[in-house]
Amino acid sequence: MTSSLASTISLDQQLAEFRQRRFLAMPLAGILVWFALIFTGLFLSPRAQVLAVFVGTGSIVYVAMFLAKLTGEQLKFKSNKKRNFFDTLFLSAVAMSFLCYALAIPFFLENYRSLPFTVAILTGLMWLPLSVLIQHWVGVFHAVVRTILCTLAWIMYPEHSFVLQPVIVVAMYVVSIAALELRWKRLQQADWAGKSNAQFAV
Numbered sequence: 592m593t594s595s596l597a598s599t600i601s602l603d604q605q606l607a608e609f610r611q612r613r614f615l616a617m618p619l620a621g622i623l624v625w626f627a628l629i630f631t632g633l634f635l636s637p638r639a640q641v642l643a644v645f646v647g648t649g650s651i652v653y654v655a656m657f658l659a660k661l662t663g664e665q666l667k668f669k670s671n672k673k674r675n676f677f678d679t680l681f682l683s684a685v686a687m688s689f690l691c692y693a694l695a696i697p698f699f700l701e702n703y704r705s706l707p708f709t710v711a712i713l714t715g716l717m718w719l720p721l722s723v724l725i726q727h728w729v730g731v732f733h734a735v736v737r738t739i740l741c742t743l744a745w746i747m748y749p750e751h752s753f754v755l756q757p758v759i760v761v762a763m764y765v766v767s768i769a770a771l772e773l774r775w776k777r778l779q780q781a782d783w784a785g786k787s788n789a790q791f792a793v
Contacts, residue, residue: 602676609677610725613775615662615768620655622764624648625757628707632753637703640753644706648714652685677724684720688713707756708745712738715760718767729770737763 600608624647631643659666695709715737722730737760744755 616659625760628757
């Protein structure tokens with residue numbers, strides 16, 4: 592069913608509004624969770640490490656909802672008439688990534704050390720559609736480099752998976768958050784400059 596927002600605002604306008612977002616809450620939630628997984632990987636038992644990965648990565652969305660209040664963002668995860676179409680599109684990509692746990696679980700049952708590797712790869716896929724939507728390199732960079740590094744780490748050091756995989760993901764988040772913040776500041780400056788020019792024109 593077409594929402595009332597979609598019926599009054601064109602897709603071009605909704606996309607323009609979507610691209611003005613800061614996109615900070617979700618990466619911040621991700622870096623906090625994966626940073627915590629470094630320590631669970633270092634100090635907890637294998638059973639606790641596994642539980643931490645499942646619970647931690649599954650809670651990223653909820654942590655992001657809390658952090659959004661601090662970053663000034665509006666994360667509309669619940670279906671409602673006012674949600675931007677491109678919010679829905681991006682959230683479908685997030686859901687797709689989590690559905691891929693169905694691939695990670697059988698691999699995990701054969702070798703429990705594979706869990707952080709497969710989850711790191713699969714949950715990183717959502718960055719690709721984000722890159723397309725906001726027309727910025729950061730999503731492609733994050734997804735591709737994260738996949739390559741995590742795969743190499745698994746091939747070379749599978750016994751350190753519960754520590755090394757989170758370290759790689761955290762490092763990728765550091766770079767990506769910095770890139771997203773730089774992008775947002777440039778958008779803010781461009782918006783301010785546009786408003787100033789409009790005032791002078793009047």
